[in-house]
Amino acid sequence: MLTFSIYAPKVLTTQVGIGQIMMLTDGYGNKISVDSQAALDLYDQGVRLFLGAGFGAPDAFQSSVDLDPNFALGHVALARSLMMSGQMPQAKAAITRAQELGSNLDSRQRQHIECMVLLSSGQPKQARELVKNHVRDYPRDALIAQLCASVFGLIGFSGEVGREAELLAYTSALLPHYGDDWWMMSMHALSLCETGQIDASTRLMDKSLALNPRNANAAHFKSHAQYEGGETAAGRQYLAGWLSDYDDRAILHGHLSWHSALWALHDGDEAGMWAAIDAGVGPGAAKGLPINVLTDTAAILYRAEMAGLSVDPVRWSALSDYAQRFFPETGQSFADMHAALSHAMAGNGDRLAHISDTAKGFAGDLVKPLAQAWGAIARENWSDALEELGQVMGSTERLGGSRAQRDLLELTYANVLLKLGKTAEAQRCLTTRRPVLTANLSLAGFHS
Structure with a gap:
């Protein structure tokens, strides 16, 4: 059985004419229609950078299609990388160009394009089903397989x-x-x-x-x-070393900085936490996607508050403005729940009410009670907050994100119980639902 590594030299390379289109083999062993090896080499370079969340994938794909303007899958890859860097108009133009070029391609390449068309046109359910069907026939079509992988993919946000x-x-x-x-x-x-x-x-x-x-x-x-x-010391040390030469323009720099800030919070290093936030997490510092800037900043700020640290209201105000700028309407539930938290903590009741009143998207039914819970928490109405959170805690995975990210809700629920004097229940809740949080817990009053 032959296997291919994307770093391995290309083998089984063929050049078969299909009209004016040449067929070569990409780094994952897929036959691909492209006019030159040089254009394909740049494409493969872009794939490596994209799959490894490195910086420079859009430039590599752009150089590839500059060499071969008729390289349909090169335009698809460019579109995907532009989407991940938040350049949606340019991404749509690239996918439109791919569609124009795709009619004479083989079935794999046509379906490859269609998967990205569905994604870029706001049809995630249809895209998810097509991707899953596509990889049954073409499992090594990595740029399409990637669409359903990870917690931020089409399955993760289902x-x-x-x-x-x-x-x-x-x-x-x-x-x-x-x-x-x-x-x-x-x-x-x-x-x-x-x-x-x-x-x-x-x-x-x-x-x-x-x-x-x-x-x-x-x-x-x-x-x-x-x-x-629960490996706080080891995790903090590893990530500090790894981040030291990771380009701050790369897609994961801001989120990895959030992990650094979280490690610092768990380690009792308030100065280190704020340094990580101000260097790579918050608005004006992070260079990643708005969804990461919003969700990571809101989560670390509120986790800091629950740990008993003082958070400058200016931070919440700035984050509320950021959320309003990038997510003025509901529909992306994971972003919406963090936007609601930001508006509540900033005292922007009208913005919070808009989210509660219009909540839609893949978990919109959970966003509404969450928004109302954040509002009750901001007013220190702990009984109402507990009632609203009770509607959510049984199915938090539907909101998306990793377990580490959803721990914001686990801690919030326990914190509300503590505020109501239900210390034993708070301890029992975390111990049974998320025992890892009790080992390195940053929640004021939990052990009293």
């Missing part, structure tokens, strides 16, 4: 109960097709981590990192495994 198990099933089915491939190893390792298989996750993640130490996805997921294992 809003469905059981999506963690579905993600594990998805990567389990793909893994045998990839051999010793660092990217797929890291994707499956996260699936293992999010379903509680920490030791197996760590072993696979370390194998991925040995093959490609600069795979930011693997470094990120290793941080999740260390978080789930």
Whole structure:
């Protein structure tokens, strides 16, 4: 059985004419229509950077289509990388160009384009189903397989109960097709981590990192495994070293900075936490996607407050303005719940009410009670907050994000119980639902 690594030399390369289009073989062994090896080499370079969350993928893909303007899948890849850097008008133009070029391609490449068309046109359910069908026939079509991988993919943001198990099933089915491939190893390792298989996750993640130490996805997921294992000192040390030469313009820099801030909070290092926030997490510092800037900043600020630290109201006000700028309407439930928190803590009742009144999207039914809970918390109406949170806590996975990110809700629920004097219930709740949080807990009053 032949396996391909994206870092391996290209083998089985063929050049078969289809009209004016040449067929070569990409780094994952897929036949691809492109006019030159040079254009394909730049494409493969872009794929490596994209899958490893490195900086420069859009430039590599742009250079590829500059060499071959008729390279349809080059335009698709460019569109995807532009989407991940928040350049939506340019991404739509690139996917439109790919559609114009795709009519004479083979079935794999046409379907590859269609998956991205569905995604870019706001049809996530249809895209998810097509991706899952596509990878059954073409499992090594990595740029399409990626759309359903990770907690921020089409499965992760499906809003469905059981999506963690579905993600594990998805990567389990793909893994045998990839051999010793660092990217797929890291994707499956996260699936293992999010379903509680920490030791197996760590072993696979370390194998991925040995093959490609600069795979930011693997470094990120290793941080999740260390978080789930309660390894504060080791996690903080590892991530500090890894981030030291990671470009701050890369897609995961801001989120990894959030992990650093969280480690510092758990370690009792308030100065280190604020330094990480101000250098790479908050608005004006982070250079990543708005959804990460909003959700990471809101989460760390409120987790700091629950730990008993003082948060300058100016920070909440600035974040509320940021949320209003980038997410003025509801529809992305994971963003909406953090926007609601920001508006509540900033005292912007009209903005908070808008989210509560219009909540929609994959978990819009949970966003409404959450928004009302944040409002009650801001007013210190703990009884109302508990009632609203009770409608959410049984199905928080539907909101999206990792377990580490959803721990914001676990801690909030326990904190409300503490405010109501229900200390034993708060302790019992965290011990049964998220025992890892009790080992390195940053929640004022929990142990009293």
